[in-house]
Amino acid sequence: MEKLREYWVPKVLGEMERVIVGMQDPDMGVKMRNQRLLITVIPHAMTGSDIVEWLIQKFSISEEESLHLGNLIVKHGYIYPLKDPQCLVLRADDSPYRFQTPYFWMSTKWPAAELDYAIYLAKKNIRKQGDLIEHEKDYYNQLHKKINHTWDFVVMQAREQLRAAKQRRKGDRIVIECQEQAYWLVNRPPPGVLNVMEQGPERGNCYTTRVQMTKNMDFYKREIEYCKKAMGRTRVKSSICLEAYLKFNDQYMPHDPIMSGCLPSNPWITDDTDYWSMNAPTVTTPTKLRVERWAFNFGELLGDPLGHIQFMEFLKKEFSAENLSFWEACEDLRYGEQSKIAESVDSVYQQFLAPGATRWVNIDSKTMEKTLEGIRRPHRYVMDDAQMHIYMLMKKDSYPRFLKSDMYKTLLAEAVIPPETKKRVFPFMRKQRHSSPSPALLLPSEQDPKGEDKNKALASAAGGGEG
């Protein structure tokens, strides 16, 4: 059993109650009428379809959404059915429903006490002369064992409540019985029925007392320091920032499979994995969209395994491939194992920074001095400045040249536009879904530190076996 929260109630209940109050508004609320149940007349009832219609009008939503929301309201016990009261379901027809009395609202009377439930079951037991429903019988017996010492009190209260009820008019009696039953259906749902009051593990927010995060002087000092720093930061005008979203949207829309579809087809829709094989990390002929994307920004080119390889080839022609190799080595250092840091730093130094190094990179003297100083006490961020310097060099210099190069132009010209998958003649016959080798099958090896084998595995994994 989850630990019960004593003073905290889910925010959503407050919201539901606001809806309920709106529904009961004498002018703008749901149409209410008298409902005949056999020979008794129950006042202030409404039909399921009226509830659904009211929600549609109030929130400008579809019937499906209205029915869904209405059902949740019923499941939380704020509205209960008069016919078939065991079933807390909203039907969009002329089935009668009533508003639950605030006494039984989740926010006023939760968590439900065992003693109260015992009294309720005892009453039912007496009225039905022992003929309770299966799960209620089980609960009854469980409680009898658990709070056995209070049982005399329970039975006495049950008898008294039944006696008091007999004084009431039949109509009122039926209503109170329905109200009580609805309340207990929500708090003790029968097996197989969703328990709407189920919560996740307790959270330490401002309402619970579990977490001891007192707002002491340190907390406020930190807030003050943060605010002071934040006051001085440079901000960009909204109009400029928001324009950037439009630009990004225009650029990337055609590349968004959910927005614009994808060629030859979306594998999830057609069961055809060609899209994945054609866009595998390393293919001989990339698609046009993919090659175009490398021109969006430097990050796109570097981030795409194929783009990365092509860029390296280009740099080799320009005799500046050591820049990219240096950047890669710095990435390995930044994201590498803690125990190997000193080793990594030394390796980078020997290959790229030491005087006479085979792949010496050209960094400005100030950064070089700072880096060499930092190497004395190696840590994973020691190459950050040098790495950034080389990154900006590639971004501002080599990258624009790459985009203007014959190499890139050829790649673009030779890139394929896959034809759209022809609609299947027998669309109801599902294509066989082929499995693919898991990337976990190819474990990292000593001989493959850059994970090129892994890339191949990912390639065949994404592509799908025979698909």
Place this chain on the structure above:
Amino acid sequence: MCDQTFLVNVFGSCDKCFKQRALRPVFIRSQQLSYCSVCAALMAAEGLHENETLASLKSEAESLKSKLEEERAKLHDVELHQVAERVEALGQFVMKTRRTLKGHGNKVLCMDWCKDKRRIVSSSQDGKVIVWDSFTTNKEHAVTMPCTWVMACAYAPSGCAIACGGLDNKCSVYPLTFDKNENMAAKKKSVAMHTNYLSACSFTNSDMQILTASGDGTCALWDVESGQLLQSFHGHGADVLCLDLAPSETGNTFVSGGCDKKAMVWDMRSGQCIQSFETHESDINSVRYYPSGDAFASGSDDATCRLYDLRADREVAIYSKESIIFGASSVDFSLSGRLLFAGYNDYTINVWDVLKGSRVSILFGHENRVSTLRVSPDGTAFCSGSWDHTLRVWA
């Protein structure tokens, strides 16, 4: 003349310790606070000077915060939906469940995609963590954690390992093996140790570092191999519920959201909080970066999702509807960032037009809360996990 009562018994949250107690008014520097008897007694014992300082710090912090808001507002010259008027409206939107993954015996709490665009890892309340090829719906690996409520799981970038954790306060890494003779649990590596539940975890750019968020109010960066704590991030005033790493290849930042209603952006290298946003009215359950890295979205128990721009340093959009009264548990963007998919506690998924601020579509199907939602790495689909024990892939 009857006696008039001017003193009323107030019961509520103490201004100092936040416990629910009977309160009495306490005056500090002409400001009235409400303390419980314990705190009032402590305060009396501590002497006047220190408490004056606490109250004055609190009011200084508050006035600075409102000055900061004024500063932020100065540069806010236009709203997102105004700018977006020029953008074409989206047409009819049809997304259906293309795969349903059944196999968890209890609530699904978290899921993550593998870089191969088809495999996923999911975790549930009963401690089971399953790796699926969601395209074929075959289960490939399964491991049972020694704790319940596994609220966090993540796939390693290489596809060779998974990480998970929950009420055990730890984050453990399991290498994935197909060797029938090997028990996956045998090779388990215990990496992170928090003092409260693990709510979220994510690998960085490699298999060798993990970033975690916890109910103990902190986030932390760990070295997987040694389990060493590399950096910790303090600043949230309550449980941290979610985190997301920035997509930039130069950046070293991540955003976290918590029960203190704050979303905070952190520098991974220094452990400092760079930016902080506090506009939600309740717990923030999910944060996710916009694909460009210049903004992030959040989903909260206050039934809204919001977009925060990092350069403008403010909230720039709210995604809400009067008919949506249940909290948003999980959010993610489509590849172009035009759509925001949000899973809610009312069992539905709402699809929002990020630029125009309107709701594009509502997806029904799950029979209980949607607890987790992620778009696939190539944007062809998204996967949702629910308390109804299933996962669904939508496209």
